[in-house]
Amino acid sequence: MATDKKTIGITKANAAALAGLVSAGRFGSELDAAKFAMAYAIKAGVTAGSTDGAETKWNVGSVDPDGSMRSLLEALCPESAEPYRLAEHLMNEGIKSLAVKIGASGDLYETLFPAPPSP
Amino acid sequence: MLQLKALHVEDFGPFKGHQTIKLSLQDGVTVIYGENMRGKTSLLNAVRFAFFGKVLGRGTKAMSLHKVGNWEQAAKGTYGFQVQLEFKDEDHEYKLTRSCRPRNGVSTPSGDDDYAVDYYLEKDANVLGPQQAEAELKRILPEQISRFFLFDGELLQEYEDLLSSETDMGRRISEAIERILGVPVLTSARTTLLRLKEKSEHREATAAQGDQKTREFGNQLADLHAQRQVLNEELQRLEGELDSMRSQKASLEEAMKKKERVAALLDKRETLDRLMREIEARRALKQTELQQAMSGAWCALLADPIRNATKALRESELALQTELWREDVLRGLQAHAGSECPACLQKVSSDARKRIESSIHGASDKERAEKSRELAALRRKLAALEQHAGAARTDVLRILWEAVEEAAVDHAAKKGERDEIAKQLESVDEESLRKTKADFESTIRHIDVLEKGVAKTRASLDQSKSDAENIQKRLDKLAGGNLGTERRRREMFSDLHRLFDEAVGAYREQLRKRVEADATRLFKALTTEPEYAGLRINDSYGLTIVHQDGSDIPVRSAGAEHVVALCLMGALQNNAPLRGPIVIDSPFGRLDRGHTKNIVRALPTMTKQVVLLVYDDELPPDLARNELKSKLRGEWRLERRSARHTALVPRKD
Amino acid sequence: MTSAAKPKSDDQFQSLLDTVERLRRDKFQQLDAGLVRELLRLHSNGAAADGELIRGVEQAVERHLTKEG
Structure with missing residues (x-):
């Protein structure tokens, strides 16, 4: 069994986008924004993979103090053996696509509160 | 002309x-x-x-x-x-x-x-x-009456001041009207005759001083005349100063009127600044709350995957659990061979016992432990799913989000309004506005002091005149020297002065009637309201619209003001020598x-x-x-x- | 500087004179109508200086007094 990561990082390319997400004022911290990005990536269908070249940003202990995130990831992405590596990948992927999306629509509102499908 | x-x-x-x-x-x-x-x-x-x-x-x-x-x-x-x-x-x-x-x-x-x-x-x-x-x-x-020949809408608006005797602008316009109508001819005659009357009184007093019998009265009168002269000069000085202060007040009043709009804008800007600060504070508070709530926002995104995963895991949990329960039941039956089935309380037949033994044959203890671990892991995941599903409160998030947005929109609207006002105030010298206000107040105080001074001087003058009159009456009973000639001259000036004094009032009255009649004639031609019967003039030539039932029309619009002012212009042109x-x-x-x-x-x-x-x-x-x-x-x-x-x-x- | 060629101005003089004359007739009969008219005429020339006016009025009254004896 491979060893999962003990830290989570963000690539240089995504660091600016993450900072941008936070400076828009909706998130209280970069970690909140990164988690949001992670969820965004899961919702977009990413369930596996890993990101190379991420620069350490957090210890998993501070990202997931009670381990519940790990359990959640295991539940949502059962084929992944290393949930934190996956989390890191999801965060980076999410940041990348959010940056594209936010660049276009300018706001997270529609992402967060999608309009109900019209009848 | x-x-x-x-x-x-x-x-x-x-x-x-x-x-x-x-x-x-x-x-x-x-x-x-x-x-x-x-x-x-x-x-x-x-x-x-x-x-x-x-x-x-x-x-x-x-x-x-x-x-x-x-x-x-x-x-x-x-x-x-x-x-x-x-x-x-x-x-x-x-x-x-x-x-x-x-x-x-x-x-x-x-x-x-x-x-x-x-x-x-x-x-x-x-x-x-x-x-x-x-x-x-x-x-x-003459420049003083140019307003009746060269004017614009704003100048027409000023005629409203004639309706209230309080404003100095009204006083100034009234004076200009009297000037164009020729009243100064009579008032200047009255002034000349007053001066000559006083001069003749003094001559009489001097003549009285030259005679033994009348010397005492002559001396007293001469003293009183000297006093009168001093008081007259003082009164003239005070009135001159008062006059210039009043025109200063009128121009300041005018300036303030123009700046009224600016003052209102300044007030509005201040209110907007305060409101913006309040909105900003509210927005910051809501933003903090939103940021706190946003730490769980990621779970909201995953609501659907969590629901789906929970459903699948629940099914696996149930299957696994059932399997374990079944094994437990079978093991129980095997352990207590010969006893009744716990479910149907029937004897377990030997056939059935054989089947039980063969089904639990493959399930070792190790396998069972493995299944239990699997179940525990499954439950851990379910607990995690449940925990994160609970964190996904989009309704709360949405309320907070909208509160922040609303505050931001509100702020932007107020800012837009404020910027608009700021643009209008760009060229405004706020310092000069404050100065105008202060100057106005100090002018009013100065006028008050001068008015009191004028009243006091007038009272002293009246006293002096009445004293002189008493002595004059006593002197009148005596004769001597060339007193007779001086007396005749004095009486003539006195009569002439009284005649012109009364003429001023009588002529003014006639003029007002004529101006009122002409203005009314013009007004009836100009107004589009058939119920208006005409215009009524007041002492300062202010015109009020009169309804056919005889009542005054109290308020009038800027438009009506222009119409009435034009009627006054026409009436003045008709009655003035200068056309x-x-x-x-x-x-x-x-x-x-x-x-x-x-x-x-x-x-x-x-x-x-x-x-x-x-x-x-x-x-x-x-x-x-x-x-x-x-x-x-x-x-x-x-x-x-x-x-x-x-x-x-x-x-x- | 009032000239005879100013009919409107004459109108006003006449109107002023009418007012003064009516008052004289009613309440000041002891005053001479010609003198009153002369004094009014002197004052209807708006451009005259104060001193000039006073002298003019004084002379008119003196002439009148002398005439009366």
Whole structure:
């Protein structure tokens, strides 16, 4: 069994986008924004993979103090053996696509509160 | 009467170069059309400058002459301007030329001090000497009454002040009205006679001093006359000061009126600033709450995957659990061989027992432990899913989010409003606004002090006069020396003074009646309201609209104000010895078509020569032509050449 | 500087004179109508200086007093 990561990082390319997400004022911290990005990536269908070249940003202990995130990831992405590596990948992927999306629509509102499908 | 023949302007306002407008001497109206900012007010000012050397901004404030010259010419280094007015008065031809040029040695003027204003007046082609020219101009059109000949809508608005005796503007206008109506002839006669009466009283007292019998009374009277002289001088000084303070108050009042709008804007800006601070605080608070709530927002995104995963895991959990329970039951049955089945309480047959044994044959303890671990892991995941599903409160998030957005929108709206006000206030000197207010208050205090001083001096004067009268009565009983001649002279001056004193009141009363009658006649022609019966005049020539049931119409609009003011103008022109042309700038701006039509039709009856400065929408050319018919004497147009260059051209369409 | 060629101004003079004359007739018969008219005429010339006016009025009254004896 491979060893999962003990830290989570963000690539240089995504660091600016993450900072941008936070400076828009909706998130209280970069970690909140990164988690949001992670969820965004899961919702977009990413369930596996890993990101190379991420620069350490957090210890998993501070990202997931009670381990519940790990359990959640295991539940949502059962084929992944290393949930934190996956989390890191999801965060980076999410940041990348959010940056594209936010660049276009300018706001997270529609992402967060999608309009109900019209009848 | 004064009639304008031509106006030549050179680099005056937007009128670049030398331009001329010719006016017909036949009775009627000349209309000059010009859109906003083309130079209508400049044209009115050109006439004003020619006569009085002054240029007025909006209302009655004098404008800097440095700003009057044409800007395009100034940009090329040519400063200054000139106006020449050709007119006729009592069969004499006049040409008045007034120029404003940079002083010698000034190449680039920067303020009014850098200019010199000069004028000369030609009468029947002879240039008059400076004193003669000044006297002629004063006679032809005294500046104090110019308001009845050269005016705009704002000046018309001022006539409202005549209705309240409190304002100094009202007092000033009343004085101007009396001046145009000739009352000063009587008041100046009264003043002359009063001075001569006092002089004759003193002569009598001096004569009395020369005789033994009357010396005592003569001495007393002479003393009292000396005292009266001192008190009179003091009263004159105080009244002069009071007069100048009152005009100062009137101009400050005027300035404050103009700044009222600015003061209101300043207040509004302050309110908006406060509101913006409050909204910003509210937004910041909501933002913090939102940020806290956003730490769980990621779970909200995963609501669907969590629900799906939970459903799948629950199914696996149930299957696994069932499997384990089944094994437990079977093991129980095997362990307690021969006993009854716990579910149906029947004996377990040997066949059944064999089947049980074969089914639990493959399930080792190790396998069972593995399954239990699997179940525990499954439950851990389910707990995690449940925990995160609980964190996904989009409803709360949405409320907070919307509160933040709402505050931001609110803030932006207020900021927009504030920026708009700030733009309007850009050129406003707030310091000068405060100063005007302070000056106004100090002027009011000064006036109060002066008024008390005047009252006190008057009382002393009255006392002195009554003392003198008592002694005079006693002296009257005595005779001697040449007292008789002096007494006759004194009595005559005294009678003459009383006669003219009473004449002032009687004449004023007549004038008011005549002005009221003429204004009413005009008003009935101008108003579109059939229930209005006429106008009623007050002591200061203020006019109130009267309803046919005899009651006063208390409030009137700006439009009605203009109509009433025009009636007063017409009535004054009709009763004044001094008649002349009326030059009006944009008088119809506040009036509807009905009133505009009536006024245009009535204008030729108000005075012989009228020059109207209007914009097309205010007075459409067709309307003017239809209403004036043969009384339309000329149509001109202010044609745009550039933002700073307007050409005066005859209108032909 | 009031000239005879100013009919409107004469109208006003007449109107002022009518008012003064009516009062004189009613309440000041001891005053001479010609003198009153002369004094009014002197004052209807708006451009005259104060000193000039006073002298003019004084002379008119003196002439009248002398005539009366």
